[in-house]
Amino acid sequence: xxxxxxxxxxxxxxxxxxxxxxxxxxxxxxxxxxxxxxxxxxxxxxxxxxxxxxxxxxxxxxxxxxxxxxxxxxxxxxxxxxxx
Numbered sequence: 773x774x775x776x777x778x779x780x781x782x783x784x785x786x787x788x789x790x791x792x793x794x795x796x797x798x799x800x801x802x803x804x805x806x807x808x809x810x811x812x813x814x815x816x817x818x819x820x821x822x823x824x825x826x827x828x829x830x831x832x833x834x835x836x837x838x839x840x841x842x843x844x845x846x847x848x849x850x851x852x853x854x855x856x
Contacts, residue, residue: 803831810846815839
């Protein structure tokens with residue numbers, strides 16, 4: 773269930789438990805993701821991009837799945853549009 777206004781989350785992954793994070797978003801909305809700590813490799817549409825602390829990325833609606841692989845530790849802030 774979505775709450776009104778912006779939704780924020782900050783998943784954290786450390787070296788002790790390497791995991792593959794998958795940013796799952798509603799295909800009908802966009803997402804703005806901000807790396808607040810560490811770095812991640814973002815893979816989408818066959819391309820890979822390294823995102824570092826304070827990098828921001830706009831993920832348009834309909835983009836499809838985005839795989840985020842943390843380098844050591846990483847923290848992300850996801851911003852969604854208000855619920856309609």
